[in-house]
Amino acid sequence: MxxxxxxxxxxxxxxxxxxxxxxxxxxxxxxxxxxxxxxxxxxxxxxxxxxxxxxxxxxxxxxxxxxxxxxxxxxxxxxxxxxxxxxxxxxxxxxxxxxxxxxxxxxxxxxxxxxxxxxxxxxxxxxxxxxxxxxxxxxxxxxxxxxxxxxxxxxxxxxxxxxxxxxxxxxxxxxxxxxxxxDFNQTAHLPRASKDQVYSQVLKDLKDAAATMPAAYPTGSATERTRPNKYAALAMLARVYLYMGDYNNAAASATEVINNAADYRLETDPDNVFLTGSREAIWQLQQALTDFTIKNATPEGFVMRPVVLKVGIAQFCLTPSLLAAFEKDDLRFKKWTDSTDNSLGTGTSPGVTYYPLKYKISSANGVPGMPPQEYYMVLRLAEMYLIRAEAAANGAGGDGQAIADLNVIRKRAGLNDLPASLSKEQVLDAVAKERRTELFAEWGHRWFDLKRTxxxxxxxxxxxxxxxxxxxxxxxxxxxxxxxxxxxxxxxxxxx
Known part of the structure; x- marks a missing residue:
């Protein structure tokens, strides 16, 4: 070892x-x-x-x-x-x-x-x-x-x-x-494997996992999703297939998760998405509750929010280009971002800055030792709709399916439906935009999207x-x- x-x-x-x-x-x-x-x-x-x-x-x-x-x-x-x-x-x-x-x-x-x-x-x-x-x-x-x-x-x-x-x-x-x-003898001098080799192993492992992991969560509770199940493996398969350009398999894996309506559904209120017990969650990680600094917050919630709300410094701020990507009245902007006028506390510019607010609990309002209100979201259902939409726009279902899936996400955000008359290029642009505004500040999605596209x-x-x-x-x-x-x-x- x-x-x-x-x-x-x-x-x-x-x-x-x-x-x-x-x-x-x-x-x-x-x-x-x-x-x-x-x-x-x-x-x-x-x-x-x-x-x-x-x-x-x-x-x-x-x-x-x-x-x-x-x-x-x-x-x-x-x-x-x-x-x-x-x-x-x-x-x-x-x-x-x-x-x-x-x-x-x-x-x-x-x-x-x-x-x-x-x-x-x-x-x-x-x-x-x-x-x-x-x-x-x-x-x-x-x-x-x-x-x-x-x-x-x-x-x-x-x-x-x-x-x-x-x-x-x-x-x-x-x-x-x-x-x-x-085994040290096998790992001591490993060279770098090609990306194709790594992805091949990732696919093999995920297929094995989907075939052998039960549909029920190992936690013993349908709402306690802090260990992955078969559908978590299928969700990761959908993502990996998308990244590899295998759109048919990406759509099929995402659809298998989406169709399990008994276990998964989009939360109607964006404020409920990242809570413990979220029906949108496919897999979450459970944070410890023993630290008196982080309290019962998730690590990311702790680091993203100012220590002093409304006037403290947010270290990781949303860029002007991201803020501009949100449409008027988008509930994701209203409920998943916040601002702080840090100049009031520091006397320095830039004054008002915006930061991610997907996790509401931080050191400012957390309570050490108390049951968590939020777990750290790893995989969620909204991504499956976005994966299927992108796969459909690339031939695995057609533009109509892509627009329908995007409209499911937009409806939850309080936005109007996209018109059915969009061209393929416009549909792909809409996919990129919805991924940006839905998955911002989650697991590097934007960075990976820019590279893979x-x-x-x-x-x-x-x-x-x-x-x-x-x-x-x-x-x-x-x-x-x-x-x-x-x-x-x-x-x-x-x-x-």
Whole structure:
């Protein structure tokens, strides 16, 4: 376990110590063990389930329970994908400018290998989740006494977690090492796998997950969706197919989720979308409630909102171009954004700034130890309509189907229907616009959309904050230099 991390997940000597200590917390078992793949770890269904829960806990809460308040800045699955994706695109800007060189470098298209600690945190945290998933997969294979149905379901769940993590790695970094085991001898000197190879493995894992995970949530509650089920795997399949240009399969997978009306429906009020018990949720992550700084807020809700509402500083602000993308009377602007006149508190410009308000609970109004009102949304039904609309506009259903799906989303936003007379180009533009205004400040969607639709250069090279435009090479983040230093088979992304 520890040998594997030395070459796949370690950034520095200090990080090594922290991650090795955290590694021991991956699974809680009665007796000490040397490796998670020991059959003893999964000698009961309860222990096997605890292993999976621990992976999700690390993704959203980190490994240091005294530093939960900082986790959104350090984990791809706790807010960092949203922050960096927003800063890289035309969605967010960093209020404090050069105060944090890594955020500033991302935001202004001036990343180097010397100011990339935040992008590198995506790498480390995603590989940490992959390591945990691989450990569970191998541990289940060696386990004695588990029912085959339990073994299959949990193996599928671990494959889902691995596929999910690799999806973010390949979209932030491009070619990445494809580690499918905890065996140090196989992972010590892995080269970067091609994007096609990574996507092929992601598809394989998600198909396995969809085939073996139950439709019921492992939490035992239809409204407690803090562990993924079969439909979460189908939702990720829909997204991956869309990214790969396989529009027929993207539409089919999205439709399978949409058609499960017994479990999933759009919340009629945008204020209810991100709550615990949201019927729109396909998968959410559950935050810890033990930190007196973050209280019972989600990490992203904590970091996005000002400490002092209405007059405090919002560090991650919505860009003027995003604000201009909302139509008049769009409920998403009214209910999912807020503003603060920070000049009242600081005496400095720019005064009124807008910030994301999808999560309402922060340190300003949270209560430590109290039941959470919100979980951290990972996958939700609205994205499935948008995926099917884009797939339909690209031949998997036709413009009529695309417009119908877009109008479902627009209706919830309080907007008029799009006319049926739109041309294909207008439909595709409408898809992009609705994705931008529906999925803003969620998991880097805008950044990935600009890249996969080949619009990054046209949009960002004209964005004032990113001038002078230094080149399209920053569509990918730099591979962590400490990783290259311990694995000479790794290469750096061009331009760095």
């Amino acid at each position: 520890q040998r594997y991390k030395r070459n796949i997940v370690i950034a520095s000597g200090c990080l090594l110590l922290g991650m090795l200590c955290a590694c021991k917390k991956l699974v809680t078992v009665p007796d000490p063990i040397n490796t998670i793949s020991t059959g003893q770890v999964f000698s009961s269904e309860k222990q096997a389930n605890s292993a999976m829960v621990a992976i999700y806990s690390k993704m959203i809460n980190g490994t240091d329970m005294t530093a939960i308040g900082n986790i959104a800045s350090n984990s791809f699955a706790a807010g960092l994908s949203t922050i960096l994706g927003g800063l890289s695109s035309d969605e967010l800007y960093y209020y404090s400018g050069t105060a944090n060189q890594s955020y500033y470098g991302v935001n202004t298209n001036k990343l180097t290998i010397y100011n990339s600690d935040k992008p590198w945190a995506i790498w480390f945290s995603a590989y940490d989740a992959i390591y945990g998933a691989n450990s569970v997969i191998e541990g289940l294979a060696d386990a004695k006494g588990l029912k085959d149905s339990v073994r299959l379901a949990l193996t599928g769940e671990a494959k889902f977690a691995r596929a999910f993590s690799y999806f973010y790695l390949v979209n932030f970094f491009g070619e990445v090492p494809l580690a499918l085991t905890v 080949n619009k990054m250069n046209a949009v960002l090279s004209a964005t004032p904050l990113k001038q002078p435009w230094l080149g399209d090479y920053q569509a990918l983040y730099p591979v962590p230099v400490p990783e290259i230093s311990v694995n000479h088979f790794l290469t750096q992304n061009p331009g760095y």
